[in-house]
Amino acid sequence: MSFITQIIIQLPILLIALTVHEFSHGYVAFLLGDDTAKRAGRLTLNPISHIDPFGLIMLFIARIGWAKPVPINPYNFRNYKKDTALTAAAGPAANFILAILLSIIFNLIKKMNPEIMHYASSLTQFWLGMLIYAILINLALGLFNLIPIPPMDGSKILGGFLSDEAYYKYTARERQGAQLLMIILAISFVFRLNIIGSIIMPPLNFFLKLLTGITL
Numbered sequence: 001m002s003f004i005t006q007i008i009i010q011l012p013i014l015l016i017a018l019t020v021h022e023f024s025h026g027y028v029a030f031l032l033g034d035d036t037a038k039r040a041g042r043l044t045l046n047p048i049s050h051i052d053p054f055g056l057i058m059l060f061i062a063r064i065g066w067a068k069p070v071p072i073n074p075y076n077f078r079n080y081k082k083d084t085a086l087t088a089a090a091g092p093a094a095n096f097i098l099a100i101l102l103s104i105i106f107n108l109i110k111k112m113n114p115e116i117m118h119y120a121s122s123l124t125q126f127w128l129g130m131l132i133y134a135i136l137i138n139l140a141l142g143l144f145n146l147i148p149i150p151p152m153d154g155s156k157i158l159g160g161f162l163s164d165e166a167y168y169k170y171t172a173r174e175r176q177g178a179q180l181l182m183i184i185l186a187i188s189f190v191f192r193l194n195i196i197g198s199i200i201m202p203p204l205n206f207f208l209k210l211l212t213g214i215t216l
Contacts, residue, residue, distance in 0.1 A: 013134045014059055015047040017095060017141050018067040022050040024094035025087055026070040032083040034076035042070045058185065069151075081167055085160025088153040095142035099135045103211035106131050132212060139207050143200040150177030 023045055026037030037043050042050065055066035077083035109128070148154040151174040159167045188195045201216070209215045 013137055017137045019045055019047045019050050020094050020098055021091040021141060022067045022070045024090040028090035029072050029087045032077050034073050036073045037070045040071050081160050085157050088156035091153055092142035092145045095138040099138035102131060102135045106212055135211060136208060139204055143203055149181060150174040
C-alpha cells in the first residue's frame, strides 16, 4: 500500500479519534462550569476545529500525534484539582468507550460468521481491517494521553490525587514536560526508535486482545 493510499484510508479514522478526544475534554469542562471551549468554538465534532497540522503529520511520520488542545480555564471550576482531573480523564475515556463500542460491532460480525476473518471477500476484509484499525487507534490515543508527563492528560489525572503543594509543583513543570516529549519524539524519529510505543505497547496489546482477540 502506498503512503498516499495509507493516508486516504487512515485519515478519517484518525480525525474522528482526535475529534472525539478533544470534544470530550471541552464538553466535560462545560458541564463542570467552564465555558472556555464553547466560547472558543471548540465544543464541536467538526474535525477542522481540532486539527493541529503538525500533530497530524507526526501521526503518520512518527506514529505519535496530537490535536489542537481544547482551551480550559480551571479557575472556572468549583473544585480546581478534582474538576481538572475529570476534564483531563474525559479525553482518554471517550477513546476507550469508542474502542469498546467498535469492538462490540466487530465481535457481533465475527459471531454471525466465525470464518469471516479468513474467507471473506476482499471488500469485507478491507472494512474489517478498518474496524480493527479504528479500535487500535482509539486505544493507542487513550493510552498515550495517560502517560503522566506534564502537560499530558495523565499528569492532570495524577494531579487530582496529590496534595495541593505537590500538585502546584508538579503542574508547574508543563513547559519542561512538553520539551521532554518533543526530545523523545525527535530521538525516536532520528534514530528510528519507538520509545513511546515501547511504553504503551504492552497495555495496548492486552486491551486489543481483550476486545478483539487480536494482538499486534
